[in-house]
Amino acid sequence: MEIIIGKESGFCFGVKRAVDGVENEVKTKGKIYCLGEIVHNEVVVKRLKEKGVIFVDDLEDVNNNENLAIRAHGVSEDIYDKAKAKNLNIIDFTCPKVKQIHSKIKEAYNQGFKIILIGKKDHPETIGSMGYAKDVYVIEDISEIETLPYFDKVFSIVQTTFSFEKYIKIESKLKEKYNDIVCVNSICPSTKNRQEECREISRKVDFMIIIGGKNSSNTKKLFDVACSECENCIIIQDENDKKIEDSRKYDIIGLMSGASTPMETIDKVVEKINQIK
Numbered sequence: 291m292e293i294i295i296g297k298e299s300g301f302c303f304g305v306k307r308a309v310d311g312v313e314n315e316v317k318t319k320g321k322i323y324c325l326g327e328i329v330h331n332e333v334v335v336k337r338l339k340e341k342g343v344i345f346v347d348d349l350e351d352v353n354n355n356e357n358l359a360i361r362a363h364g365v366s367e368d369i370y371d372k373a374k375a376k377n378l379n380i381i382d383f384t385c386p387k388v389k390q391i392h393s394k395i396k397e398a399y400n401q402g403f404k405i406i407l408i409g410k411k412d413h414p415e416t417i418g419s420m421g422y423a424k425d426v427y428v429i430e431d432i433s434e435i436e437t438l439p440y441f442d443k444v445f446s447i448v449q450t451t452f453s454f455e456k457y458i459k460i461e462s463k464l465k466e467k468y469n470d471i472v473c474v475n476s477i478c479p480s481t482k483n484r485q486e487e488c489r490e491i492s493r494k495v496d497f498m499i500i501i502g503g504k505n506s507s508n509t510k511k512l513f514d515v516a517c518s519e520c521e522n523c524i525i526i527q528d529e530n531d532k533k534i535e536d537s538r539k540y541d542i543i544g545l546m547s548g549a550s551t552p553m554e555t556i557d558k559v560v561e562k563i564n565q566i567k
């Protein structure tokens with residue numbers, strides 16, 4: 291039996307920075323609030339809760355003068371204002387690449403561009419980025435372009451974990467529709483490299499296992515990529531998923547994880563496959 295593990299597996303830079311950062315801060319501060327799940331991964335969230343991190347969905351649930359961590363996905367500008375009004379100590383782990391998107395949107399809006407944001411409408415990163423300009427149009431599918439009004443000056447930018455293949459098609463269709471358009475491809479290289487490596491591995495193996503949180507959109511995208519290249523694919527959250535038992539039927543097994551899955555989960559999945567075999 292052979293197991294091929296994607297080199298791009300494990301936390302991406304931004305998620306690692308946020309998870310390690312929150313873990314260090316809670317050690318010294320004892321209690322920290324975090325707005326939203328730090329990553330879409332139950333294992334990591336549970337571990338941090340045990341150490342004293344309190345996850346909340348609303349700033350209303352944080353008392354004045356507390357410590358507030360901002361996760362890698364970032365938040366809209368008004369959240370900073372509300373946090374300051376409550377005198378919260380903001381510990382900002384917004385990924386620098388997401389910060390760049392925020393400042394580009396703001397700059398383009400101030401220069402008179404209409405903003406089109408390409409991304410999943412319910413993704414926290416998209417929701418955060420929308421808060422840096424007024425009347426941002428969000429699209430996640432090429433079919434939505436025809437529903438957009440015509441604008442004289444357009445600036446488009448994309449969610450960091452959006453599918454590269456889908457983006458390229460959307461960008462070219464936007465350029466057909468708008469005469470004056472600036473398109474910024476802000477897909478994170480880590481996302482693109484992960485998707486490409488996932489495709490390569492899926493072509494070589496009999497069985498492809500994608501590991502990641504249930505709510506992780508980049509994990510779901512990896513699964514779509516794997517399914518397009520390999521007939522036998524599963525998506526699991528960790529080594530306890532029963533679907534992993536199917537490994538016994540195959541000789542060459544591939545593993546790839548989403549950006550919010552720690553390496554320790556991947557190691558446990560490998561251990562489990564070896565036990566099954």
Ligand code: SF4
Binds near residue numbers: 302305
């Ligand atoms: S995928 Fe890229 S942009 Fe998003 S958090 Fe990770 S490193 Fe940052």
